Amino acid sequence: xxxxxxxxxxxxxxxxxxxxxxxxxxxxxxxxxxxxxxxxxxxxxxxxxxxxxxxxxxxxxxxxxxxxxxxxxxxxxxxxxxxxxxxxxxxxxxxxxxxxxxxxxxxxxxxxxxxxxxxxxxxxxxxxxxxxxxxxxxxxxxxxxxxxxxxxxxxxxxxxxxxxxxxxxxxxxxxxxxxxxxxxxxxxxxxxxxxxxxxxxxxxxxxxxxxxxxxxxxxxxxxxxxxxxxxxxxxxxxxxxxxxxxxxxxxxxxxxxxxxxxxxxxxxxxxxxxxxxxxxxxxxxxxx
Numbered sequence: 358x359x360x361x362x363x364x365x366x367x368x369x370x371x372x373x374x375x376x377x378x379x380x381x382x383x384x385x386x387x388x389x390x391x392x393x394x395x396x397x398x399x400x401x402x403x404x405x406x407x408x409x410x411x412x413x414x415x416x417x418x419x420x421x422x423x424x425x426x427x428x429x430x431x432x433x434x435x436x437x438x439x440x441x442x443x444x445x446x447x448x449x450x451x452x453x454x455x456x457x458x459x460x461x462x463x464x465x466x467x468x469x470x471x472x473x474x475x476x477x478x479x480x481x482x483x484x485x486x487x488x489x490x491x492x493x494x495x496x497x498x499x500x501x502x503x504x505x506x507x508x509x510x511x512x513x514x515x516x517x518x519x520x521x522x523x524x525x526x527x528x529x530x531x532x533x534x535x536x537x538x539x540x541x542x543x544x545x546x547x548x549x550x551x552x553x554x555x556x557x558x559x560x561x562x563x564x565x566x567x568x569x570x571x572x573x574x575x576x577x578x579x580x581x582x583x584x585x586x587x588x589x590x591x592x593x594x595x596x597x598x599x600x601x602x603x604x605x606x607x608x609x610x611x612x613x614x615x616x617x618x619x620x621x622x623x624x625x626x627x628x629x630x631x632x633x634x635x636x637x638x639x640x641x642x643x644x645x
Contacts, residue, residue: 398620402426402613418610425610429618432601432611435590439597440619446512446582446593447575447622453517454571455564461518462526463552467538477527483520489580491515496584511585512593516575522567529563530556565633572626576619594619 397416404418406428430436464470465477495515505511533556541551579595586592589600594615601612 398613398616401610402617404610404613406608406610425614426618428608428611429614432608433589433597435592436597436615438590439592439594439615442509442512442591443576443593443595443619444622445509447572449509449513450516450575451568451571453513454519454522454567457518458522458567459526459560459564460552461523462528463530463556465523465527466530467533467535468548480520480523484524492581492584495581499585506585507588507591508585512582512591515581516571516578519571522571525567526563529560533559562633565630569627569630573623576623 400417402425403421403423404425405420405422406425433439465473465480499505499511499514503511537555538551541555546554577595578593579599582593582596583599586596589597592600598612598615598619601608601615
């Protein structure tokens with residue numbers, strides 16, 4: 358029936374071309390909506406400070422200049438350190454998730470131990486809890502109990518191993534044939550040796566997906582670093598950019614310049630791992 362309906366549309370050229378034009382317009386509209394914030398950010402990163410801080414904004418600046426990038430650097434003595442802080446937090450968070458979430462996912466997928474299903478159910482429950490709900494108890498823990506505000510540990514530890522990455526790793530490792538692991542055991546390999554020698558070489562795709570998702574999440578995180586940092590030198594780039602906002606105006610161009618600079622590592626990471634990321638889109642999908 359569906360093929361017959363498509364054939365009638367194909368025979369009716371006006372209806373066919375009208376449908377294609379309508380679909381094209383919808384796709385163009387979505388593309389414009391998606392790209393507009395990026396175009397606006399890049400355009401205003403070349404705008405002058407005075408015009409950007411005025412009450413009336415335009416889509417594009419009337420005067421184009423590189424002064425906003427210099428203004429971003431000169432605005433605060435720690436401007437470059439904000440980017441370094443974000444890199445430190447993101448790199449350690451990615452490393453922690455690749456190591457710990459990978460090991461946990463492998464254990465859930467391939468090792469039979471008492472309470473495995475209960476623990477994995479708890480991981481699934483943790484995935485369902487909104488991120489914002491956990492911020493208050495985490496803040497009490499790190500600020501009131503551990504006295505760890507304005508430290509890298511406070512910025513890194515809450516995201517060191519996420520339930521989502523454990524779930525992702527478990528789904529991927531479940532698809533690896535158990536026969537490979539059994540063969541390794543016959544050759545005398547223990548669980549850790551099997552994981553390092555057999556599983557890791559087969560898992561570049563899932564680790565690339567985990568690295569990209571974790572890096573983007575950590576790099577773009579604002580709320581948690583905003584809670585646990587009060588010193589300029591410990592700000593991440595996302596928290597640092599808020600200092601360009603004042604009560605009566607905004608230094609829009611330097612803020613957009615900082616946003617453009619902060620976007621560079623994300624583009625580099627994504628395009629360098631794009632091959633693995635695209636391969637990992639269907640990780641955990643049900644095969645028919």
